[in-house]
Amino acid sequence: MRNSWWVIIFLVVIGGTVFLLDSVLMPFVAGMILAYLADPLANQFQRWGMNRSLAVSSVFIVLLIMFILSLLVLIPLIVQQLKQLGDAIPDIFSWVERVLAPQVQEWTGYDLTAELTNVRETLVANWRDAGGYLAQALGHIGRSGMAFVTWITYVALIPVVTFYLLLDWDRLLNNIANLIPRHWAEDAFRLARRCDEVLASFLRGQLLVMLCLGIIYAVGLTLMGLNFGLLIGFVSGLVSIVPFLGFIVGLVIALIVALFQYATWWAVVGVILVFSIGQIAESVILQPKLLGDKIGLHPVAVIFAVLAGGNLFGLTGVLLALPVAAVILVLLKEVKVRYQHSELYDDKNTDKHTTIIEVSSSYHDELSGDDKRESP
Structure with missing residues (x-):
């Protein structure tokens, strides 16, 4: 029974720590998850004859190449297609009014034009609101430079934390295992x-x-x-x-x-x-x-x-x-x-x-x- 109370106290302390330090813990939790995901690849490099430091460095080189390729190829294409989608929305509404709505009304008797008008008005209103929210957010960032610097620091810490956790992953697991009651x-x-x-x-x-x-x-x-x-x-x-x-x-x-x-x-x-x-x-x-x-x-x-x-x-x-x-x-x-x-x-x-x-x-x-x- 006494052991059960120790487990409950431990879980309460962990939950309270996460609740109180959620923003500070973000880079460490993200780094831990990335290290867990990358550990099999590092182990594979070790099986090919590399030491742990070289294996972890090789993993980071692979991840860096993938990241750079996504920045250079995929992200510009996706942004371009998002812009094209925004430009095509008026033509889509026009096509629905001229082609789709008459067919729907002929088949079902339901007038889609009125609903289409409501959808257009809703999109326009939300688009304006979104622009207002974006302006407010940018203004807040401009007024709160320290918060922005803190956020950038947390993001920059993620690869650093990931590297050191991945480097000592096996040793950390062994240390945790040694703390478990026999x-x-x-x-x-x-x-x-x-x-x-x-x-x-x-x-x-x-x-x-x-x-x-x-x-x-x-x-x-x-x-x-x-x-x-x-x-x-x-x-x-x-x-x-x-x-x-x-x-x-x-x-x-x-x-x-x-x-x-x-x-x-x-x-x-x-x-x-x-x-x-x-x-x-x-x-x-x-x-x-x-x-x-x-x-x-x-x-x-x-x-x-x-x-x-x-x-x-x-x-x-x-x-x-x-x-x-x-x-x-x-x-x-x-x-x-x-x-x-x-x-x-x-x-x-x-x-x-x-x-x-x-x-x-x-x-x-x-x-x-x-x-x-x-x-x-």
């Missing part, structure tokens, strides 16, 4: 491995799936000559954090743009073909290779965790949301298995003297079964 060590290491599997399957696997889908959609739509193809592909890949949502959102937007741009059924067929290729690649190649048979976080859990973390602890809470959700998921599975092996659940088939080792073995067996049932 009678908790076996269960703690098993739960830590399970948390790592869940986080790896989502943070590493799902993010790579999203990136690959975004590339497939963007390249396919761009080769079709579709306007805003790169932007649509980028948004579709980003929204793919929720299964099928990226496919649905991207397909609908691409179909509307294709009908507006080409006004032929061949364009519709081309868009459907691009997104079908993306779905086939995800089901046959991406998920089996990148996610494997590990149990990831449910999409609803991801959305709830991010919203709850942001509401409670701001930006730091958003960064901590997924790791904390993974830990909670593993702990809930542990509680479930222990409950199912308790007298409260079934006193007929459970020995009163079931040991923790027996429960842990059953827990491992049931998780293995869950992996096989839930593997994509």
Whole structure:
């Protein structure tokens, strides 16, 4: 019982520290997550014969090259397409009024013109408000130079913190492991491995799936000559954090743009073909290779965790949301298995003297079964 109170006090202290120092902790939490994501690559460089310092430096060179390429290639293209989208909005409204609205009224009897006017007025009003908010924000930054410098400092600290955490990652893990009470060590290491599997399957696997889908959609739509193809592909890949949502959102937007741009059924067929290729690649190649048979976080859990973390602890809470959700998921599975092996659940088939080792073995067996049932 006394040990339980120590655990509760420790968790309260951690939660209070995050709440009070959320803005200060942001670069450290971000650096920790980036170090966790980059550690497998650093380990791979070490297996190729590099020492840890050279391996970490090589990781940073790879990340720097990717960052520079995105700045030089992707970001200007996306900004250009956003500008083109803003310029095309009046033409889109005109096309809807002249072509789409009469067809809708002929098929359904519903007058779309009145709703279109309301949408236009709402967009104009919000656009003006957004401009006002932007002006206020810029004015606030100008008046609060110290806050702006602090924010820039925090952002600049992220790669520094990431470098040093990545450099000493294994030693830090060993030091934390040595602090765990010995009678908790076996269960703690098993739960830590399970948390790592869940986080790896989502943070590493799902993010790579999203990136690959975004590339497939963007390249396919761009080769079709579709306007805003790169932007649509980028948004579709980003929204793919929720299964099928990226496919649905991207397909609908691409179909509307294709009908507006080409006004032929061949364009519709081309868009459907691009997104079908993306779905086939995800089901046959991406998920089996990148996610494997590990149990990831449910999409609803991801959305709830991010919203709850942001509401409670701001930006730091958003960064901590997924790791904390993974830990909670593993702990809930542990509680479930222990409950199912308790007298409260079934006193007929459970020995009163079931040991923790027996429960842990059953827990491992049931998780293995869950992996096989839930593997994509």
